[in-house]
Amino acid sequence: MGRQPCCDKAGLKRGPWTIEEDHKLMNFILNNGIHCWRAVPKLAGLSRCGKSCRLRWINYLRPDLKRGGFTEMEEDQIIQLHSSLGNRWSKIASHFPGRTDNEIKNHWNTKIKKRLKLLGLDPLTLMPIGDDKLKTEKQQQKSTSKGSDQDMHATGKEPKTEEKKVTWDDSTGFLNNYEVLGSWLSQETKGCSSSYCSSSFSLDDSSNLSLQQWVEDLDSSLSWDSFNPLYTDFPFLENRQ
DNA sequence: AAGCTTCTCAACCGCTATTAC
């Protein structure tokens, strides 16, 4: 008998999550904790597979997530860790509380890798790229992309990606309470392995009482019914429906 | 203004590791 797929794909929704789905998943996890991802969508009333729910929670909804761009210090640390750990993103992410492996992996692939190459360094070894190799790569870049970062580097302009724009991630005002609760959660779960803390928690552990209190506080201080008015302050949220 | 290209990052896929029985 072959291996069963992680979920029954028939009738399951895919693609970007809506606010309503986020709301359902977050509410469910905050109230019940996580015991079995496979069971989460059914219990939470979502037409998603468990894997998708897990990913959404870990990469986006977790209260202890740190939002916003990477600092120079963080970038340096990523480079150092990558040189010793390689593409073991989850290991690298465990050094950055509030950062996800996906986030770090994306940042590495889209920004850091390019910058290292521009500096003439091999992203894998951090050793200077040989002249011949460098020339070849530069030629390839020239032929494949006009107006690349390389051009900007040459003209002394900052990469366009550094431009400040209002995005979902930058909406630090979004659920301010949520961030406070997130840091509280980080403290509350100190002592367990970082990978465990970063991916799941349970209401059944020793922090049961206080965590329960947290959920109750959350319900009273963070009325989900007040989600919609946020669109007036954060128009970009509307597009996510 | 329109069409094309490039960039970003959320989400998916497929594989491996771990756990339960």
Added chain:
DNA sequence: TGTAATAGCGGTTGAGAAGCT
């Protein structure tokens, strides 16, 4: 000990935004 179920990881993709011509 073997097998199936589940969790987790890393690579890849694709939609949308931004920039360029």
